Amino acid sequence: MPLLINGQSHALDADPQMPLLWALRDELGLTGTKFGCGIAACGACTVEVDGAAVRSCVMPVGSLAGKAIRTIEGAPDRTVAALQAAWVQHQTPQCGYCQSGMILAAAALLRQKPRPSDADIDAAITNLCRCGTYQRIRAAIHSAAQALQGSRA
The missing domain is CATH 1.10.150.120 ([2Fe-2S]-binding domain)
Structure with missing residues (x-):
């Protein structure tokens, strides 16, 4: 599945239910997004999806097709x-x-x-x-x- 992360398209071969956090960290090597609690309570894993703050530990990658994802590694606007x-x-x-x-x-x-x-x-x-x-x-x-x-x- 293609993901648009920090302005670049990434082809990801992962289970659509995989949380975005683990796709970023384990599949793409973008480790600036941190694991905190795994239940969307702490916010350490917050990224932006189409400009909205999203807790990536509970966001399945399969729901992100066509959306712009920004992590802390992206060039700062x-x-x-x-x-x-x-x-x-x-x-x-x-x-x-x-x-x-x-x-x-x-x-x-x-x-x-x-x-x-x-x-x-x-x-x-x-x-x-x-x-x-x-x-x-x-x-x-x-x-x-x-x-x-x-x-x-």
């Missing part, structure tokens, strides 16, 4: 680049394990709500961070939103 810069500015990661999924969840949020409130961020970013850097994550998302608004002028 301006939204992801702004978030990555804000992550560094605010020294957001500690262990870093959850960060690839967190950044892609934040990118999906900023594409939908370019000026999110704290409540918007709290509602959209349900990813778990065992280091507890939620205040830095929120600050980084606000900084990225401001930078993106400034770059549109």
Whole structure:
């Protein structure tokens, strides 16, 4: 089955029920997407599918034909680049394990709500961070939103 990942087509010979997470990691060698819980609760495996944040550990590859998948390994667009810069500015990661999924969840949020409130961020970013850097994550998302608004002028 063909999958469009990070702008490139990949022919995948896998069971259509295989979770996208394992197709990315084991079949394609894209290990930036992390395994956390396997039940879509933690968000470490978050990727974007057609611009929406999706938990890849429960998303069967057979449901993704014709959809654009973005992982953290993809070339950053301006939204992801702004978030990555804000992550560094605010020294957001500690262990870093959850960060690839967190950044892609934040990118999906900023594409939908370019000026999110704290409540918007709290509602959209349900990813778990065992280091507890939620205040830095929120600050980084606000900084990225401001930078993106400034770059549109």
